[in-house]
Amino acid sequence: MALIVQKYGGTSVANPERIRNLANRVARxxxxxxxxxxxVSAMSGETNRLLALAKELMPEPDPxxxxxxxxxxxxxxxxxxAMALMELGLKAKSYTGAQVRILTDNAFTKARILSIDEHNIxxxxxxxxxxxxxxxxxxxxxxxxxxxxxxxSDTTGVALAAALKADECQIYTDVxxxxxxxxxxxxxxxxxxxxxxxxxxxMASLGSKVLQIRSVxxxxxxxxxxxxxxxxEEDGEGTLITFEENERDGTMEQPIISGIAFNRDxxxxxxxxxxxxPGIAHQIxxxxxxxxxxxxxIIQNVSADGTTDFTFTVNKGDMNKxxxxxxxxxxxxxxAREINGNDKIAKVSVVGVGMRSHVGIxxxxxxxxxxxxxxxxxxxxxxxKISVVIxxxxxxxxxxxxxxxxxxxNA
Amino acid sequence: MALIVQKYGGTSVANPERIRNLANRVARxxxxxxxxxxxVSAMSGETNRLLALAKELMPEPDPxxxxxxxxxxxxxxxxxxAMALMELGLKAKSYTGAQVRILTDNAFTKARILSIDEHNIxxxxxxxxxxxxxxxxxxxxxxxxxxxxxxxSDTTGVALAAALKADECQIYTDVxxxxxxxxxxxxxxxxxxxxxxxxxxxMASLGSKVLQIRSVxxxxxxxxxxxxxxxxEEDGEGTLITFEENERDGTMEQPIISGIAFNRDxxxxxxxxxxxxPGIAHQIxxxxxxxxxxxxxIIQNVSADGTTDFTFTVNKGDMNKxxxxxxxxxxxxxxAREINGNDKIAKVSVVGVGMRSHVGIxxxxxxxxxxxxxxxxxxxxxxxKISVVIxxxxxxxxxxxxxxxxxxxNA
Numbered sequence: 001m002a003l004i005v006q007k008y009g010g011t012s013v014a015n016p017e018r019i020r021n022l023a024n025r026v027a028r029x030x031x032x033x034x035x036x037x038x039x040v041s042a043m044s045g046e047t048n049r050l051l052a053l054a055k056e057l058m059p060e061p062d063p064x065x066x067x068x069x070x071x072x073x074x075x076x077x078x079x080x081x082a083m084a085l086m087e088l089g090l091k092a093k094s095y096t097g098a099q100v101r102i103l104t105d106n107a108f109t110k111a112r113i114l115s116i117d118e119h120n121i122x123x124x125x126x127x128x129x130x131x132x133x134x135x136x137x138x139x140x141x142x143x144x145x146x147x148x149x150x151x152x153s154d155t156t157g158v159a160l161a162a163a164l165k166a167d168e169c170q171i172y173t174d175v176x177x178x179x180x181x182x183x184x185x186x187x188x189x190x191x192x193x194x195x196x197x198x199x200x201x202x203m204a205s206l207g208s209k210v211l212q213i214r215s216v217x218x219x220x221x222x223x224x225x226x227x228x229x230x231x232x233e234e235d236g237e238g239t240l241i242t243f244e245e246n247e248r249d250g251t252m253e254q255p256i257i258s259g260i261a262f263n264r265d266x267x268x269x270x271x272x273x274x275x276x277x278p279g280i281a282h283q284i285x286x287x288x289x290x291x292x293x294x295x296x297x298i299i300q301n302v303s304a305d306g307t308t309d310f311t312f313t314v315n316k317g318d319m320n321k322x323x324x325x326x327x328x329x330x331x332x333x334x335x336a337r338e339i340n341g342n343d344k345i346a347k348v349s350v351v352g353v354g355m356r357s358h359v360g361i362x363x364x365x366x367x368x369x370x371x372x373x374x375x376x377x378x379x380x381x382x383x384x385k386i387s388v389v390i391x392x393x394x395x396x397x398x399x400x401x402x403x404x405x406x407x408x409x410n411a
Numbered sequence: 412m413a414l415i416v417q418k419y420g421g422t423s424v425a426n427p428e429r430i431r432n433l434a435n436r437v438a439r440x441x442x443x444x445x446x447x448x449x450x451v452s453a454m455s456g457e458t459n460r461l462l463a464l465a466k467e468l469m470p471e472p473d474p475x476x477x478x479x480x481x482x483x484x485x486x487x488x489x490x491x492x493a494m495a496l497m498e499l500g501l502k503a504k505s506y507t508g509a510q511v512r513i514l515t516d517n518a519f520t521k522a523r524i525l526s527i528d529e530h531n532i533x534x535x536x537x538x539x540x541x542x543x544x545x546x547x548x549x550x551x552x553x554x555x556x557x558x559x560x561x562x563x564s565d566t567t568g569v570a571l572a573a574a575l576k577a578d579e580c581q582i583y584t585d586v587x588x589x590x591x592x593x594x595x596x597x598x599x600x601x602x603x604x605x606x607x608x609x610x611x612x613x614m615a616s617l618g619s620k621v622l623q624i625r626s627v628x629x630x631x632x633x634x635x636x637x638x639x640x641x642x643x644e645e646d647g648e649g650t651l652i653t654f655e656e657n658e659r660d661g662t663m664e665q666p667i668i669s670g671i672a673f674n675r676d677x678x679x680x681x682x683x684x685x686x687x688x689p690g691i692a693h694q695i696x697x698x699x700x701x702x703x704x705x706x707x708x709i710i711q712n713v714s715a716d717g718t719t720d721f722t723f724t725v726n727k728g729d730m731n732k733x734x735x736x737x738x739x740x741x742x743x744x745x746x747a748r749e750i751n752g753n754d755k756i757a758k759v760s761v762v763g764v765g766m767r768s769h770v771g772i773x774x775x776x777x778x779x780x781x782x783x784x785x786x787x788x789x790x791x792x793x794x795x796k797i798s799v800v801i802x803x804x805x806x807x808x809x810x811x812x813x814x815x816x817x818x819x820x821n822a
Contacts, residue, residue: 016464016467016468019468020468050487053427053487053491054490054491054494056427057427057430057431057491057494057495057498058494058495058497058498059498061494062493062494062497064504065490065491065493065494065497065505066490066494068486068489068490068493068505068507069486069487069490069491071486072483072486072487075479075480075482075483075486076461076464076480076483078479079465079476079477079479079480080464080465080476080480082473082476082479083465083468083469083472083473083476083477084468084469086469086473086476087468087469093475094476094479096479096556098509099554099555099556143510144510145507145510
């Protein structure tokens with residue numbers, strides 16, 4: 001007997017038919033003797049419907065009141081889910097975030113979980129109930145309703161699994177696991193049976209949007225075993241996200257590379273002819289950060305003639321804003337020669353914990369791209385990934401040839 | 412400066428435009444220096460939408476889960492209302508029933524209010540906030556969400572007014588007050604400036620569905636001054652429901668009769684040739700009560716030849732069930748001669764506290780009906796009303812002539 005937390009997203013509860021499917025799956029797990037906590041999101045579309053309603057009355061909705069409103073989305077789903085389970089003859093009970101007492105800070109619309117009182121849920125589980133908890137929401141010290149922001153339901157699932165010391169947290173979604181790369185780009189892409197947390201973080205932050213990065217961090221911190229599964233398949237194994245390299249697939253020999261991630265959403269900004277002196281990086285990036293523009297890769301080459309070139313990437317939507325700030329506030333101050341931007345770029349990354357102990361991954365990656373005539377504009381590395389920025393038009397080609405070069409289509 | 416509780420029903424918050432109207436009215440009151448608590452229902456139609464969704468998953472929805480779901484209706488409205496008020500530059504804050512801590516028993520879908528913690532609301536009012544509270548809902552001792560059943564939002568308004576010792580509880584609805592009778596029957600019907608609680612109870616229970624009788628009882632018990640107003644008129648005075656006769660209209664001379672109420676929803680059941688002995692009434696009505704059939708009027712004539720006739724009224728929908736019970740379980744036991752029913756009847760009542768001190772009201776009523784050739788089938792009286800049962804087809808005529816006979820069209 002295991003204690004399993006199952007989290008279902010908005011598409012998995014989009015209508016009564018799908019909620020019934022969900023209930024049937026829960027009943028199958030329950031019949032095996034497991035204790036089940038179900039975490040559900042709002043029905044897909046509901047949050048946007050409510051948001052539109054709010055904006056009709058207050059174009060910039062008050063965050064506290066917005067959370068009061070948006071939290072009703074999951075409140076409806078938990079009651080429907082509990083009823084669907086009861087209709088199958090199971091004992092079931094719903095909880096809102098406040099009823100569990102998922103205590104958060106009071107940062108409305110993007111609150112952080114501080115603690116979870118798992119006492120009542122555990123008592124219900126021991127009494128044979130399936131417990132259904134509203135994802136995405138909590139309550140602050142003053143009793144105000146809060147929501148957790150993007151990916152909040154995943155976070156609720158992981159946090160509940162941590163509080164209950166669950167054996168596994170299953171994230172049901174519309175894909176059946178984590179792939180070596182996007183199957184729409186590489187049809188031979190293969191579902192990974194397992195992946196480490198570190199790799200998942202790299203894959204997630206690089207654009208493989210299976211799980212919100214925040215919930216992966218949370219799971220890693222509290223050592224919650226995560227599994228990504230499809231809610232539309234009955235018997236899928238999904239992808240297990242593990243803590244340790246040697247847990248993967250239960251075998252000793254591991255592939256060096258787990259996957260190829262990519263991201264088309266970035267643009268690069270380059271400042272040419274920057275005097276090479278201390279404090280320059282801060283003078284450039286300070287005003288960017290002040291404008292709440294997120295910066296991803298940052299590259300500064302070693303100095304040649306006393307000046308250097310400085311490049312960083314931002315979201316495409318922020319490029320013009322960043323260029324404006326640099327031209328208005330920075331260029332004259334630091335005496336840079338030229339500032340330009342390019343939003344026709346893409347980032348491709350090779351990810352794998354195995355590269356820690358294997359040399360030559362970078363050179364193999366660069367050689368593979370060179371053989372196809374793909375020029376590398378920027379390079380950035382970490383312990384377990386190598387990212388390059390290339391011309392956007394070569395993205396699919398690059399992903400395909402790298403997937404093949406690292407033999408990812410074969411298990 | 413007064414503390415005013417304003418309750419708005421589902422049609423008053425049916426869409427963003429109407430919520431804006433509501434907010435504008437609140438702002439006008441606030442500008443006069445009043446403290447305002449707004450109680451709102453769910454947007455009209457929303458509760459039925461949710462109920463239909465629940466029934467798709469559980470044809471007989473679990474009451475606890477149904478309350479979790481249905482309570483979201485008002486939760487959406489309080490946040491929208493608070494946002495509309497903020498958009499006008501007012502300070503506003505929403506509360507769910509659980510957040511106020513409107514403590515109820517745990518009779519899901521028809522809970523009763525046990526107590527209200529007015530502490531936080533009072534603090535917010537003193538800090539200049541308009542407080543917006545979800546009607547119709549509360550929370551039980553265990554933290555379960557409950558709803559109050561039919562007319563529950565009126566009850567919330569009155570209960571909050573009582574707890575806060577408000578100067579007035581204003582019930583905004585789609586009519587502009589309480590009328591001397593239904594204006595659809597008598598075009599000359601006149602809005603009453605005031606009416607006593609006792610009269611309102613008689614008017615409400617007799618079918619003038621302006622206010623739920625439960626909230627009127629509640630207001631009477633806690634001496635809450637109630638005012639019924641239209642949410643679609645800007646400057647209406649509505650009808651004030653007062654505790655004392657001499658508060659009415661502020662004048663000494665009061666009209667004797669306040670209004671003509673009527674009800675088409677009843678049927679009468681007659682048991683002929685009942686032996687006139689102790690315990691007969693219980694033998695007849697006991698099985699009816701056991702079957703959860705509500706009985707309204709009960710008439711037993713004095714005995715003539717050792718037998719008597721016994722008549723009572725029930726809702727039309729219950730008549731056949733009542734007849735079946737009497738024929739199966741009662742007739743043979745008590746030795747009654749015949750049992751019959753008639754659902755082509757209507758009840759007409761003359762209501763007014765003034766009749767306490769005025770004789771001749773009954774005879775004037777009977778004479779007026781007789782002059783039109785309307786036969787009276789049953790008569791029942793209380794301190795402040797006289798009700799008669801007549802043939803259904805004469806109902807409109809009876810109401811018109813009585814309205815005129817008691818001079819109700821003139822203030």
